[in-house]
Amino acid sequence: MNSIIEHLRKIVGEENIKTDVEELERYSKDETSGVRPPLPMAVVFANSANEVSEIMKFAYNHKIPVTPRGAGTGLSGGAVAEKNGLILSLEKMNHIIEFDAENMTVTVEPGVITDEIQKLAEEHGLFYAGDPASSESSSIGGNVAENAGGVKVLKYGPTSYHVLGIEVVLPTGEIVHFGGKMMKNVMGYDMIRLFIGSEGTLGIVTKIILRLIPKPKYSAVLLAPFESIDDAVRCVPKVLSQSGILPTSIELMDKYSVQMASRFLNEAIPYQEAGCHLIFEIDSSDRQSLIKLYISLGEKLQQMGAMEVYIADNRHQKMKIWKFRKAIAEGIIAFRPEHCMEDVSVPINAIPRLIQSTYQIARKNNIEVLNFGHVGDGNVHVTFLKPESMNNENWKLSTEKSLEELYQITAQLEGSMTGEHGVGLKRKKYLPIFFRQEEIDLMKKIKKAIDPGNILNPSKLFMS
Secondary structure (H helix, E strand, O other): OHHHHHHHHHHHOHHHEEOOHHHHHHHOOOOOOOOOOOOOOEEEEOOOHHHHHHHHHHHHHOOOOEEEEOOOOOOOOOOOOOOOOEEEEOOOOOOEEEEEOOOOEEEEOOOOEHHHHHHHHHHOOEEOOOOOOOOOOOEHHHHHHHOOOOOOHHHHOOHHHHEEEEEEEOOOOOEEEEEOOOOOOOOOOOHHHHHOOOOOOOOEEEEEEEEOEEOOOEEEEEEEEEOOHHHHHHHHHHHHHHOOOOOOEEEEEEHHHHHHHHHHHOOOOOOOOOOEEEEEEEEEOOHHHHHHHHHHHHHHHHHOOOOOOEEEOOHHHHHHHHHHHHHHHHHHHHHOOOEEEOEEEOOHHHHHHHHHHHHHHHHHOOOEEEEEEEHHHOEEEEEEEOOOOOOHHHHHHHHHHHHHHHHHHHHHOOOEOEOOOOOOOOOHHHHHHOOOHHHHHHHHHHHHHHOOOOOEOOOOOOOO
8 A cells, every 4th residue: 555655645746645544534425414434545636637647547557446526515425435445636626727708608627616606707797507505615526526406407507507618537547628618519429418417437527618697687586485385386387387487496495494494593484384485586687677577476476375475685685585595404414413315306296296205204214304495496305304312223224214215206206316416325226216227237338438447436326
């Protein structure tokens, strides 16, 4: 092992390799609850694509597993260490390479925090529409690896919608480039989309060209409580198909997630005991048009059964509503650290059946559950909670049973096991519920063609 460490030091320098136990433990995991990873051999910090290339050539020739790591905010175990492997941290590759106002693009390294890109775009009257909930802490490289979504996918799409070009280091060390600053490009296979969402199993993205758009000048947020989840979700397809309005976001909070946020913030929300709350955000570049939109939407929501509609069109009021939505996850971490947060995705009209099923699953397995998420695109964060009186062994058994049942129902509803968090280590054993063996084998063939030595994030996505 000493000779391996010495060779890596020659590539990245003494200060860019860590082998002490404290650092190994820190970098061996992401934010996935319940994962107990092995310690890696070392953590290596790359500063350039050339260094990543040299590291991968060496690792490939010596059959050393490599796990790429961004900011470590993932929720699938995708950045969890491999036994006797390397963690390859990209956090020092955090430079904005170029801002191109004429082409409305920004070129960045993978370690740039997503929020920095959004702030840069705003300074120039533009908008980076990729907006995961973790934008203040997640890196753009991690967003690309997981094809991150967030609250604005309904109108603006996930990360893949905004990536025009990439530079990738392959498992064998070659550096390849796909795409560019052009909007349209149909030459050859769509390799950009192959690498986006591949969870660091096919290549390491070292440069990203992102598309920016004109920033809408005005926005408004509407809060609508409903007596039941069925009533709330029933109105969503009608808003999308009949109102002529495409909201930026439509978010759902069931009554248990509202209680969690209320406890965390120590404040109540209007109609606290309602069965469900929906949050709508709409935007426009014209203030009068926005006013007409939110008046029209508010009237339609009341006609569709909303108990009341609260409209926020100034910064303070909007932040107050969004603060409540974002406090759900913060409350879960603070009060219920033993939990299992999922992000299943189903057709919108199947959401009531999905959520009702989660309540039945939780009761059957003697645990608790709350639901929140991006109802406008069918993505629900089903979150199972460990009762305080339950021991760890029973919690593990109950969680495994609950996940199996949740995924079976999701598959029956023609949904997906994960809408934005990824498969990673956490969910890989459930993949056969959603794919036939022929389909899994095809994906494995792609992996083998690009990574014949199976050294890049080898334990993720598929069972051995």
